[in-house]
Amino acid sequence: MREYLKNNLILQRLTDKQFENVLTRAKQISLADGDVLFQQGDEFRRFYLVVSGHMKLFRLAPDGNEKVIELVDAGHTFAEALMFLEQPRYPVGAIALGETDLISIDARHFQELLKSSVDLCMALLGDMSIRLRSLIREIDDLSLHSATCRVAAFILARAPDCRDDFELDIPKHVIASRISVKPETFSRIIKSLKSKNILEIKGSKVHLLDREALEEAADVCALPVDAS
Amino acid sequence: MREYLKNNLILQRLTDKQFENVLTRAKQISLADGDVLFQQGDEFRRFYLVVSGHMKLFRLAPDGNEKVIELVDAGHTFAEALMFLEQPRYPVGAIALGETDLISIDARHFQELLKSSVDLCMALLGDMSIRLRSLIREIDDLSLHSATCRVAAFILARAPDCRDDFELDIPKHVIASRISVKPETFSRIIKSLKSKNILEIKGSKVHLLDREALEEAADVCALPVDAS
DNA sequence: AAAGCGCTTTGACCCAGGTCAATTGTTATA
């Protein structure tokens, strides 16, 4: 646990003493697939670091529809931005995708620490502004780009740099929701990409046939990198 | 100028000495309607406070389509989140809507100040987490709600608490883009709301006929307040 | 190996909202 915490970009800014201090109040949590960590609207008291597995953060519409806002992978924290709100409640629900280990950190306690370290504040600020930017990108994506673009971009983002074969370790319907598309549509887009000899997906195995074409499909509507 | 700065929720956390310090490097800027402050992709050096008027922040798709990300009203700052990125460029473009006065603040300089005040950091952190939340809401809106809902919600958000008549001081096509709808569609939605005796819009004058119905139209897909 | 369950895929159909083009305000400049 100690090592995991040390790897996180925010937590590693802590002095040893501060760090030990955090540890005294941190809890380890193990979740099974589908376990609910908290629900949208629950009162906020703790934030979390993903040690292994994935967490799914989502919003629920009254009609029961859900939209995945973020998939949090190992090494990342989530919900810490709520520390600075008046009487915060979680704006999303969180459930585990597969076996997932977390460390939970007491918010109030951590906040005290923050007050004693500008450096730590700056780290957090940096982290939040990155998140802010990626949300802007997301809005941009949703309103300016087609479903096909989003699928292509998502696959590319998950593809390791120089490998054309890899695994999608997340169920397809979750991916679909992540990029705001219905599972049926997702399936159809994949099919159409296959018919163009761009990629193949069997089960969870992805095989890129024409990376360039895929990049183009994502690009058609994406913004120049230097401007985004 | 001094008073305006003092009204801003971030700036008011500064000690008098810090404040004077900021002033020495701040510039006043006056823009006419349509003036460009910066373009998407420009190098970031300063952030801004709106003193009067409105700024439009938008993203551009390669096909020339634009999507308004945010409308910044008087009293609010924008682009300050970029201070914490590595070699930041503006992720959006900014142009003035109508005559607009701004104060521009040197980022590097302000950052030095931040390092000397945890309190100020906390204020910024709070501000950013609010922004973060509102972006999440926005994504939620885009992917879970219909255009009609968004129109209704927008109008309501602009309506003063207990008044049924007020002005839309922003051109309709800008509003349309803000809520990711084409001007034609916006116009049609308004027409349909009028035919249901919910509201009337003449020029820039809005007249609410049935506030409750409008709230319901926005609600159909909106989340319970306490959970958002 | 059969049965059951939850994904994923496929087909048929539909509709909200986009596109295009023409018309009608509305300022603003001369």
Added chain:
DNA sequence: TATAACAATTGACCTGGGTCAAAGCGCTTT
């Protein structure tokens, strides 16, 4: 007061992607 330039509205039409329903395909369980 004409006229140009742009904003807003309207109509006709089209299409991306959603919905619904029915298979197909792995899985785990017995």
